[in-house]
Amino acid sequence: MKDVSNFSKVLLATRPVDFRKHANGLSTVVKETLESQPFDPKLLFVFVNKRKTAIRMLYWDLTGFATWNKQLEKDKFKWPKNQDEAKMMLSPRQLKWLLQGIDLEKIKIHVPVTFNETF
Numbered sequence: 838m839k840d841v842s843n844f845s846k847v848l849l850a851t852r853p854v855d856f857r858k859h860a861n862g863l864s865t866v867v868k869e870t871l872e873s874q875p876f877d878p879k880l881l882f883v884f885v886n887k888r889k890t891a892i893r894m895l896y897w898d899l900t901g902f903a904t905w906n907k908q909l910e911k912d913k914f915k916w917p918k919n920q921d922e923a924k925m926m927l928s929p930r931q932l933k934w935l936l937q938g939i940d941l942e943k944i945k946i947h948v949p950v951t952f953n954e955t956f
Contacts, residue, residue: 883932
């Protein structure tokens with residue numbers, strides 16, 4: 838798997854996906870549900886199973902689809918609860934946190950501050 842920082846955008850499917858689907862089935866989910874282009878090599882698509890014990894990622898590597906899986910043995914992923922929308926944009930850093938088991942909804946990051954002049 839490429840380092841997730843190689844992708845300019847990470848698109849997360851907020852609703853669980855049937856993991857009997859593999860690359861071709863997931864690419865259909867990308868087009869129909871996530872309303873995105875699965876052949877963009879800068880996009881990484883992330884899916885979770887119904888029990889939230891496994892993640893599957895899909896990306897186009899210029900010669901075909903590649904998938905990556907992670908299955909937890911004892912825990913569940915802290916999946917964002919934004920069920921009103923079918924998709925959610927993440928930064929590569931947020932995806933790394935999600936893979937480490939960090940609850941993205943509880944993270945509070947300092948907001949960047951800009952000034953036009955000094956004091």
